[in-house]
Amino acid sequence: MADTGKLFVISAPSGAGKTTLVRKVLNRFKALSYSVSHTTRSPRENEQEGLDYFFISLEQFEQKITLEHWLEWAKVHDNYYGTSKELVRECLEKGQSLLLDIDVQGAKQIMKSQLGPVSIFIMPPSFEVLSQRLLNRGTDSKQVIAKRLENAKLEMTQKDLYQYVVVNDNLEEAIEKLCSIIKKEMA
Numbered sequence: 001m002a003d004t005g006k007l008f009v010i011s012a013p014s015g016a017g018k019t020t021l022v023r024k025v026l027n028r029f030k031a032l033s034y035s036v037s038h039t040t041r042s043p044r045e046n047e048q049e050g051l052d053y054f055f056i057s058l059e060q061f062e063q064k065i066t067l068e069h070w071l072e073w074a075k076v077h078d079n080y081y082g083t084s085k086e087l088v089r090e091c092l093e094k095g096q097s098l099l100l101d102i103d104v105q106g107a108k109q110i111m112k113s114q115l116g117p118v119s120i121f122i123m124p125p126s127f128e129v130l131s132q133r134l135l136n137r138g139t140d141s142k143q144v145i146a147k148r149l150e151n152a153k154l155e156m157t158q159k160d161l162y163q164y165v166v167v168n169d170n171l172e173e174a175i176e177k178l179c180s181i182i183k184k185e186m187a
């Protein structure tokens with residue numbers, strides 16, 4: 001269908017600056033919406049239900065696995081995250097493009113689907129910068145940070161599965177690079 005929206009899948013290790021990048025990019029494209037995921041993780045301070053995530057219980061999440069509600073889902077850092085099949089379908093059918101901010105496991109599931117996503121991996125400039133950013137963020141315990149760093153190492157080995165890799169060394173340059181990819185792919 002010529003007038004369906006396009007699907008963009010963006011992954012990055014925690015602390016690569018993805019959230020800031022994604023926000024900036026979304027402001028530039030009216031025809032691009034953010035896909036709000038469901039998670040069993042507790043909300044962080046300042047996170048809003050339905051805006052950042054739909055926060056649901058483990059029981060609800062597991063029931064939705066049984067009901068085949070998820071387009072993709074994964075367990076990331078001990079919590080479950082999933083993208084609703086229905087929300088994605090509704091959006092794309094309206095001609096609205098969607099940006100999914102999901103982990104590598106989920107991205108792989110979408111890459112295998114018939115949806116023909118555009119896949120982008122955001123790399124931090126170095127592992128040291130990543131560690132420092134996670135520590136400075138001050139939102140997570142030492143244990144959680146250690147887990148996120150371990151996972152980041154693993155995710156970074158899989159960057160070549162993606163069509164595009166953007167290094168977030170300089171924020172403004174990374175925004176421009178990301179925007180030019182999206183503009184080209186939406187044309």
Ligand code: 5GP
Nearest residue numbers: 037038073074076081082083101102103106
């Ligand atoms: P955070 O807890 O920091 O918000 O997110 C942790 C990780 O979960 C990030 O890598 C994020 O991209 C990923 N994530 C968020 N939503 C989804 C989702 O719906 N599916 C998958 N597979 N990963 C997600």
